[in-house]
Amino acid sequence: MKAFLILADGTVYEGESIGSTREVISEIVFNTSMTGYLEILTDPSYCGQSVVMTYPLIGNYGVCYEDMEDPESYVDGYIVREISNSPSNFRSEDKLEKFLVDHDIAGIQGVDTRALTKRLRNYGTMNGMITTNENFVLEEVLPKIKAYKVTDAVKRVSCKEKTVLPGDGMKVALMDFGAKKNIAKSLNERGCEVTIYPAYTSAEEIIASNPDGIMLSNGPGDPKDCGPIIEELKKLYATDIPIFAICLGHQLMALANGADTRKMKWGHRGANHPVKDLTTGRVYMSSQNHGYVVADKTVPEDVAEISFINANDASTEGLHYLGKNIFTVQFHPEACPGPQDTAFLFDKFIDMMEVNKDAEE
Numbered sequence: 084m085k086a087f088l089i090l091a092d093g094t095v096y097e098g099e100s101i102g103s104t105r106e107v108i109s110e111i112v113f114n115t116s117m118t119g120y121l122e123i124l125t126d127p128s129y130c131g132q133s134v135v136m137t138y139p140l141i142g143n144y145g146v147c148y149e150d151m152e153d154p155e156s157y158v159d160g161y162i163v164r165e166i167s168n169s170p171s172n173f174r175s176e177d178k179l180e181k182f183l184v185d186h187d188i189a190g191i192q193g194v195d196t197r198a199l200t201k202r203l204r205n206y207g208t209m210n211g212m213i214t215t216n217e218n219f220v221l222e223e224v225l226p227k228i229k230a231y232k233v234t235d236a237v238k239r240v241s242c243k244e245k246t247v248l249p250g251d252g253m254k255v256a257l258m259d260f261g262a263k264k265n266i267a268k269s270l271n272e273r274g275c276e277v278t279i280y281p282a283y284t285s286a287e288e289i290i291a292s293n294p295d296g297i298m299l300s301n302g303p304g305d306p307k308d309c310g311p312i313i314e315e316l317k318k319l320y321a322t323d324i325p326i327f328a329i330c331l332g333h334q335l336m337a338l339a340n341g342a343d344t345r346k347m348k349w350g351h352r353g354a355n356h357p358v359k360d361l362t363t364g365r366v367y368m369s370s371q372n373h374g375y376v377v378a379d380k381t382v383p384e385d386v387a388e389i390s391f392i393n394a395n396d397a398s399t400e401g402l403h404y405l406g407k408n409i410f411t412v413q414f415h416p417e418a419c420p421g422p423q424d425t426a427f428l429f430d431k432f433i434d435m436m437e438v439n440k441d442a443e444e
């Protein structure tokens with residue numbers, strides 16, 4: 084069956100329908116990872132978006148359900164050059180197309196994803212519609228496409244009740260704004276007892292549970308849509324509890340402290356984004372998925388300093404809060420997919436919690 088991708092600028096790409104045949108309007112973003120498609124499809128930060136994979140053959144090692152970063156997929160649409168129908172991998176349990184059907188993801192293959200990505204780079208991230216309706220009327224659908232905005236995303240993806248992963252090390256409260264599984268796992272593997280809290284849990288409840296540290300997760304949408312959460316983070320900042328934050332968590336902590344965020348032209352989504360540690364000068368490869376960023380020069384100088392920058396475009400990739408046990412990063416130290424170069428940041432967080440706990444005793 085034919086399928087069409089219609090961009091907000093009126094460009095139409097014709098391809099073949101894969102996965103669900105439902106019609107979706109979403110934000111169209113591209114990811115440059117060569118592998119890790121299942122981790123990408125189950126990263127809750129893509130809620131309300133359709134993902135274009137720039138690598139031309141996707142699905143060639145099948146579906147390994149263990150690799151999922153969330154039991155659900157919040158990706159609306161999936162755009163590829165070619166989907167593999169003959170996966171070859173001893174871990175594979177299914178074909179990728181079955182996964183797209185099972186999770187109601189509207190897919191399209193046969194798209195010139197290079198041309199599409201160039202367009203998104205030149206004009207910036209755009210909304211788009213994926214449809215199997217051959218009789219669409221461009222003038223009718225374009226206003227709807229243009230009007231689309233990702234809303235209430237954190238509420239949709241966050242857990243509804245708190246859960247505990249037992250451990251006999253440091254006690255960590257993980258705020259789930261749409262957390263990828265490997266964040267809790269990375270802490271738990273290092274012995275931490277991880278309590279995962281719904282995004283809208285009050286600061287009072289977190290503080291009353293007396294955690295050794297607080298982890299703020301990644302998550303979807305515009306950070307400025309999370310006003311009530313930002314208010315709670317201000318209260319958490321005011322305590323002496325060590326805090327480590329990733330991606331959306333990093334953006335929200337910056338907003339809670341007087342900095343600003345802005346939407347990037349096309350964002351960073353891939354598994355080889357170089358980030359430079361400004362203390363040592365060393366560059367690490369990182370996994371990334373973000374469309375917003377902490378705006379340059381908006382971080383109050385007496386509150387935090389920039390710890391990492393992106394080596395490609397010099398945008399802010401990390402903050403270290405002055406006089407506080409708080410550090411935050413825009414990239415993904417939990418990887419999945421992607422290089423594990425920056426996993427040492429979890430060890431840094433654990434050291435920080437231990438030193439802080441010793442000092443208190």
Ligand SMILES: NC(=O)CC[C@H](N)C(=O)O
Nearest residue numbers: 301302330331373374375
């Ligand atoms: N992975 C994330 O946490 C993304 C944060 C935010 N939704 C952005 O796109 O910038």
